[in-house]
Amino acid sequence: MVQGPDAAHHVSDPDALLGLSDEGSSALDEALAAALAHQPGDWILALPRPGRLGPLRGPLPLTRAALEAEAAVLPRAGGAAWIPARVGPAIQWRLVRADRPFPPVSSAEAEHALTEAVRAATGELDRLGMVSGRRPGGEGLELPPSYPARQRASAARAVRLAEACTVGLADESGLLHAHAMEIRARALRTLLNAALDSLEASCAWQAD
Known part of the structure; x- marks a missing residue:
């Protein structure tokens, strides 16, 4: 359901936030399993725009990356946020450390x-x-x-x-x-x- 019509989804974890391979990208299923093991709570979507950061609280590297991508998915308790980037017919996700976000409105x-x-x-x-x-x-x-x-x-x-x-x-x-x-x-x-x-x-x- 996450992949939809995209050719493939891969996940990079440069700071080992979920303990994924640091030698390249991991498969989506592997990364999701690691995310559920490390961060089993609820997740929220952020669609930041200049002047409207939504639930994002920081830190600055996350805010910059999310603004550039115009999207981020992050745990309600903070931790590893997922930042998407389209690469041809595929999506490359990069994990970035996230502070606990502001609670979303109802x-x-x-x-x-x-x-x-x-x-x-x-x-x-x-x-x-x-x-x-x-x-x-x-x-x-x-x-x-x-x-x-x-x-x-x-x-x-x-x-x-x-x-x-x-x-x-x-x-x-x-x-x-x-x-x-x-x-x-x-x-x-x-x-x-x-x-x-x-x-x-x-x-x-x-x-x-």
Whole structure:
């Protein structure tokens, strides 16, 4: 489920955080087994952007690596964070030491904020006289069945909206003047941030 359509996933552990081989990359199954043995608690997703680090608390090497990759997966208790990098059709994960992250907001809270952001963005675009363009394909993210149904639905919705915003920000066709372009881009960026925040919260296992 982690690998999906990618050709392969490999994991490097340069600081021996999980005791993996220091002579190269380890297979994903081996690395996941080591992670579960060393860090059996819950995990969270971070999708950091400049000015919005989400749950990341540091240290600095982790923050820099996660910002560059725009993603990190880390234990709720801290330890070895996983930083992804695409290499052709494959993914190379690098393990980086992570401080205990800030607790994520609840999925329900993030979902509510996203709904409000959708309403605000729709209002801005309506005032500009913008019409909806082509929707990106796909059905969003499918979380494992062990997640609550509401979080699974929230994650799928967040991914669809994030993809739509990304497509919209790259498409400036039909805009008549610079002011309209600025308003539209600001509305889409705000909505994109809310969608990514909701995705972070939906993917985190909510503590009882």
